[in-house]
Amino acid sequence: MAKLQPEYVTVFQAEDEIAAVTSALGASFAGGIGVTASSGPGLSLKAEGLGLAVMTELPLVLIDVQRGGPSTGLPTKTEQSDLTQALHGRHGEAPLPVLAARSAADAFDTTLLAVKIAVECMTPVIVLSDAYIAGSAQPWRIPDIGELPSITPPRGSAGEEPYARDAHGVRPWVTPGTPGGAHRIGGLEGEVGTGRISYEPANHQAMVTARAAKVQAASRLYGPLEVVQRCPGADTLVLAWGSTYGAVRSDVERRAAAGQNVDYIHLRHMHPLHPDLKATAERYRRVVVVEMNEGQLAHHLQGEWACRVESVCKTTGQPFTTEELAELWN
The missing domain is CATH 3.40.50.970 (Thiamin diphosphate (ThDP)-binding fold, Pyr/PP domains)
Structure with a gap:
């Protein structure tokens, strides 16, 4: 720059x-x-x-x-x-x-x-x-200035x-320096x-x-809550954030193709959480949180929501692979 x-x-x-x-x-x-x-x-x-x-x-x-x-x-x-x-x-x-x-x-x-x-x-x-x-x-189209959201x-x-x-x-x-103003x-x-x-x-x-x-x-x-994958009759919700997106998306798509219906939301808004997230998560029997730490988002959600979530995590310095995720939870 x-x-x-x-x-x-x-x-x-x-x-x-x-x-x-x-x-x-x-x-x-x-x-x-x-x-x-x-x-x-x-x-x-x-x-x-x-x-x-x-x-x-x-x-x-x-x-x-x-x-x-x-x-x-x-x-x-x-x-x-x-x-x-x-x-x-x-x-x-x-x-x-x-x-x-x-x-x-x-x-x-x-x-x-x-x-x-x-x-x-x-x-x-x-x-x-x-x-x-x-x-x-990653390929990325440079947007036209007129396409960008306004900032007021x-x-x-x-x-x-x-x-x-x-x-x-x-x-x-x-x-x-605004004439007539005094900052406090x-x-x-x-x-x-x-x-x-x-x-x-x-x-x-x-x-x-x-x-x-x-x-x-x-x-x-924030705008609407984005659900990356919806499956009919899914009773399991996968939550992830950050760079786990590619591996987690491939994993849930593989599971859906094999008949294991899971829904998937990838979080951008860590705080405050999206206002529709809790009500959405409460509709599922099971919530699985995938992240590259020792369960920090899982602990945060349990503190905010007072409910149990399952944690799938690792701290090896390496990103998740789809093959790993297939073995880490079912």
């Missing part, structure tokens, strides 16, 4: 992960959209900056290319072990939307949705990729309070509406609740 020098894009090589995330957040503070990327250990280092983005309610996109861990781990091998960190790995009550790409081509649509959510909901967003996707190539920033006037909220709980985005956003808790520093217990509770509600409301931008 630095070689291409695209118009309206500034490329900056920071000295470390903390500088990268806070510089990207500074770009958003100034009225742009900051984007930063890393892998699992870098995500850990960026956690404090993400917390600042949550508190200031500024748009930011962080792309995490997952690899085998922990620590340096398997730096050239694939894994999906950063999900729990992406969902919960920040100080305090700091929820944010988390999306996952399923292929090299899908990474474009997923990242575009992440930018739309970040801007229209004034929140940081994490996009989960992994080493398998990062090393993949919540622009406000200098006279508006910094934490005034619209019907979806989103605050206005007024850039520094930062890492300290702000008063409801005004943004003045506040240590009042009831105010902190109200702001924590408002930030969480705003993130939950981001699901309005």
Whole structure:
């Protein structure tokens, strides 16, 4: 990207992960959209900056290319072990939307949705990729600009309070230097509406609740729940996410051809979950979750839904194969 020098894009090589995330957040503070990327250990280092983005309610996109861990781990091998960190790995009550790409081509649509959510909901967003996707190539038609979904920033006037909220709980985005404006956003808790520093217990509770509600409301931008495969009379639902898509799709198609009817949903929206997902899953006798970790999505769903799901997982640094999946569950 630095070689291409695209118009309206500034490329900056920071000295470390903390500088990268806070510089990207500074770009958003100034009225742009900051984007930063890393892998699992870098995500850990960026956690404090993400917390600042949550508190200031500024748009930011962080792309995490997952690899085998922990620590340096398997730096050239694939894994999906950063999900729990992406969902919960920040100080305090700091929820944010988390999306996952399923292929090299899908990474474009997923990242575009992440930018739309970040801007229209004034929140940081994490996009989960992994080493398998990062090393993949796939035919992809470059879309016409007119085909892309619109992104509408919540622009406000200098006279508006910094934490005034619209019907979806989103605050206005007024850039520094706007004539007549005075900014009151930062890492300290702000008063409801005004943004003045506040240590009042009831105010902190109200702001924590408002930030969480705003993130939950981001699901309005998702669109319909996509079911990859439907089979007549299926009583088993397979759930997967990320780069497992190709292997899992081939596996469920093979099972359907052999008379084992299973339905399949591949998740893009890790948090908040798609609003129709729970009701859909409850219609099945059996829910099987396939992922390249030790059951992080399965544990998350069981916590959210208070119901049992079956976990099919591995952490070998290698992607699933269809032959493996045929042996791992029936």
